[in-house]
Amino acid sequence: MFRDALLVAKKDLRIELRSRVLLGQVLPFAVACLLLFALALGPDRDFLRRAAPGVLWITMLFAAVLAAQRSAGVEDDDGARDRLILSGLDPAGIFLGKALAVTLQLLALALVLTAGTIVLFGATPSSWWPLAVAEILASLGLGFTSVLYGSLAEGTKLRETLLPLLSLPTVAPILIAGTKVYAASLSGAGVPAAWLGLLAVFTLAYGAVGVLLSGALQET
Amino acid sequence: MSYVIAGYLCSAVVLASYAINLILRHRRGGSR
Amino acid sequence: MEEQIAKRRWVSVVGILAAISLLGTVIMGLWVTPDDAVQGAVVRLVYIHPPMAWVALYLAFGLSAVASLLYLWPRTRNDRWDALAASAVEVGVVFNGLTLLTGAIWGRDTWGVWWTWDARLTSTAILLLLFLGYMAIRRIPADPEIRARRCAIMAIFAFVDVPIVHFSVLWWQTLHQSATVLNAKLHPTIHGSMAWTLLLGFVAFTLLFVWMVALRFAIEKRQASQARSELDEAIRERRAETSEQSAS
Numbered sequence: 001m002f003r004d005a006l007l008v009a010k011k012d013l014r015i016e017l018r019s020r021v022l023l024g025q026v027l028p029f030a031v032a033c034l035l036l037f038a039l040a041l042g043p044d045r046d047f048l049r050r051a052a053p054g055v056l057w058i059t060m061l062f063a064a065v066l067a068a069q070r071s072a073g074v075e076d077d078d079g080a081r082d083r084l085i086l087s088g089l090d091p092a093g094i095f096l097g098k099a100l101a102v103t104l105q106l107l108a109l110a111l112v113l114t115a116g117t118i119v120l121f122g123a124t125p126s127s128w129w130p131l132a133v134a135e136i137l138a139s140l141g142l143g144f145t146s147v148l149y150g151s152l153a154e155g156t157k158l159r160e161t162l163l164p165l166l167s168l169p170t171v172a173p174i175l176i177a178g179t180k181v182y183a184a185s186l187s188g189a190g191v192p193a194a195w196l197g198l199l200a201v202f203t204l205a206y207g208a209v210g211v212l213l214s215g216a217l218q219e220t
Numbered sequence: 221m222s223y224v225i226a227g228y229l230c231s232a233v234v235l236a237s238y239a240i241n242l243i244l245r246h247r248r249g250g251s252r
Numbered sequence: 253m254e255e256q257i258a259k260r261r262w263v264s265v266v267g268i269l270a271a272i273s274l275l276g277t278v279i280m281g282l283w284v285t286p287d288d289a290v291q292g293a294v295v296r297l298v299y300i301h302p303p304m305a306w307v308a309l310y311l312a313f314g315l316s317a318v319a320s321l322l323y324l325w326p327r328t329r330n331d332r333w334d335a336l337a338a339s340a341v342e343v344g345v346v347f348n349g350l351t352l353l354t355g356a357i358w359g360r361d362t363w364g365v366w367w368t369w370d371a372r373l374t375s376t377a378i379l380l381l382l383f384l385g386y387m388a389i390r391r392i393p394a395d396p397e398i399r400a401r402r403c404a405i406m407a408i409f410a411f412v413d414v415p416i417v418h419f420s421v422l423w424w425q426t427l428h429q430s431a432t433v434l435n436a437k438l439h440p441t442i443h444g445s446m447a448w449t450l451l452l453g454f455v456a457f458t459l460l461f462v463w464m465v466a467l468r469f470a471i472e473k474r475q476a477s478q479a480r481s482e483l484d485e486a487i488r489e490r491r492a493e494t495s496e497q498s499a500s
Binding site: 145148149152153162165166168169170172173176177180194195198201202205206209213216217219 | 379382384388398401402404409412419423
């Protein structure tokens, strides 16, 4: 399963490197989001600093929706999806592989966004590691849900509008936990172990669900 | 108290409408 | 035939019991029970709001998740589980909406605002969106088997989220630094006749839920079999056409 996963992950990442969707489209979109939020929430630097955690994580969620559409769309052409299924690769491996690819892209995005909020919103964390752990866990969790919902909505003509409706409520806990961790690291308050635990539970749960249901998903 | 009445009333209206809707759909389709 | 009659009678009995207990809840809730020392008359919403929340969040979600699992597991796969899950979700949406409505009214009366970021209300709102996602998927035109499988998977995705959403929203609310009046939860202390009425409320709404799901389930099954027979009819006609053509 893991060998298949690495294969699929490498494939998706190679496609991404060649097509540069993340670089050319998702990243600019994310930066644009930061700017729009800053414009909307007013020039008061203090308020922006307090709003920064929310802004970062909302942008992450939106970008994850895009990543989900992209991940599912990679196999749209030339019957690639059927060929992937017929290739005999373990469905769970395919799921993990695609999720890994999305996770890495989201991690890169998280880095850029964090830098962006530090620069633009003046939101410098006093301790780095809670935020880092949160972003890693969240990227993985978002990776899992993106691939899951992407393949659920795949094959339907309404994928673009359906995917946000499906996935955004589901990942609300990531939004909540992520912002709380970032806010805590901004204010120098104690390490928010409960929130990190929640992120871990979320990620574990959806990883498990994905592995268990990957067979059923493939048949939809 | 009026808020309470409003709450009970709204709930009753919604549930009753849905119930009637279900009953009608149940009766309408097919022979009984 | 006998099975159908027996089943229908069972449903009607539940329906009548539901109506009686609902009436009892209303009478007790509006007239017999006293006002609360702290919250006043608005506490009477406790006889309908928490029961509806319980039905929407636990009964409906739980039932749809269990039914979906049964559908997906090959050994128990059966169309009736898909029909049951869909029925539970639809009824759940109605109760969910009402939970939010009564919660908003409660908040309006108590604190003067239409929405409070109370943990339960916020969770309920998120779960409503998940339910709506299920219904959106269900509306996508597709082969019945594919649709059933998609919906079952969605139900499980949503159900896995329920405890996580519950805790994250709860901590979001309670770990909030600046305590305000709005942090108070919609939980009055219950005793005496209030407790009995509350219990009656839970029973009443549970019975109502069961009755509604049973009806919806019957409707769903009939729609499915009608769709199937229409398909068979169309296939038969087509075959008749082609055999005429080949004969002539």
